Amino acid sequence: GENVEQHPSTLSVQEGDSAVIKCTYSDSASNYFPWYKQELGKRPQLIIDIRSNVGEKKDQRIAVTLNKTAKHFSLHITETQPEDSAVYFCAVMNYGGSQGNLIFGKGTKLSVKP
Amino acid sequence: DSGVTQTPKHLITATGQRVTLRCSPRSGDLSVYWYQQSLDQGLQFLIQYYNGEERAKGNILERFSAQQFPDLHSELNLSSLELGDSALYFCASSVEPGGGYGYTFGSGTRLTVV
Numbered sequence: 001g002e003n004v005e006q007h008p009s010t011l012s013v014q015e016g017d018s019a020v021i022k023c024t025y026s027d028s029a030s031n032y033f034p035w036y037k038q039e040l041g042k043r044p045q046l047i048i049d050i051r052s053n054v055g056e057k058k059d060q061r062i063a064v065t066l067n068k069t070a071k072h073f074s075l076h077i078t079e080t081q082p083e084d085s086a087v088y089f090c091a092v093m094n095y096g097g098s099q100g101n102l103i104f105g106k107g108t109k110l111s112v113k114p
Numbered sequence: 115d116s117g118v119t120q121t122p123k124h125l126i127t128a129t130g131q132r133v134t135l136r137c138s139p140r141s142g143d144l145s146v147y148w149y150q151q152s153l154d155q156g157l158q159f160l161i162q163y164y165n166g167e168e169r170a171k172g173n174i175l176e177r178f179s180a181q182q183f184p185d186l187h188s189e190l191n192l193s194s195l196e197l198g199d200s201a202l203y204f205c206a207s208s209v210e211p212g213g214g215y216g217y218t219f220g221s222g223t224r225l226t227v228v
Contacts, residue, residue: 006156034216036216042221043116043204043219043220043221043222044157044204044219045116045219046216046217046218049216089156089157101147101159101162101169101170101172102147102159102217103159104149104156104157104158104159105156106155106156107156
């Protein structure tokens with residue numbers, strides 16, 4: 001089955017700096033790659049996603065890049081703010097496949113220091 | 115409010131007992147997914163239903179079972195509970211089995227086994 005590795009497990013940055021979180025996956029048939037943000041005690045919320053036919057996608061301060069050949073994708077957060085502090089999860093899906101469920105990485109705890 | 119409703123929000127029970135967690139998907143969503151999130155752990159996929167039928171199983175214990183009813187709500191049954199079953203249980207829903215547009219998560223049920 002699919003295996004998703006996420007690094008780093010914790011990340012501490014100063015306010016205004018950039019943060020990068022990386023994920024690798026094993027199934028070359030995977031074609032949908034969302035990122036979720038989970039604040040303490042709350043539900044995971046989708047913040048950005050990318051499909052396999054696109055190499056990069058941006059939404060204001062966040063961006064995701066995908067390298068299908070190398071089977072890895074990354075979340076980039078620029079100009080970090082204290083409210084960006086949360087746990088971030090990458091996920092992978094074989095959209096249209098027989099199962100179609102998301103497999104999550106173990107998460108990255110991001111701390112943004114004022 | 116995400117539109118996915120989970121009840122109860124908190125549950126405290128003793129080892130050996132049985133509990134039922136309930137999930138009502140977002141209006142129009144036919145697929146329901148259950149995930150377990152233990153302390154400092156990621157989101158472990160348990161089981162997926164689509165329009166009343168089981169579509170995929172993940173790391174779900176034999177002591178656990180689930181079903182999706184004709185009105186599309188789903189229940190996750192946990193029996194012979196152990197201390198290690200203490201976790202946050204999330205339900206998510208999507209329009210179609212593969213999602214493709216990400217999942218919408220409920221607020222979760224926090225289960226404490228004592």
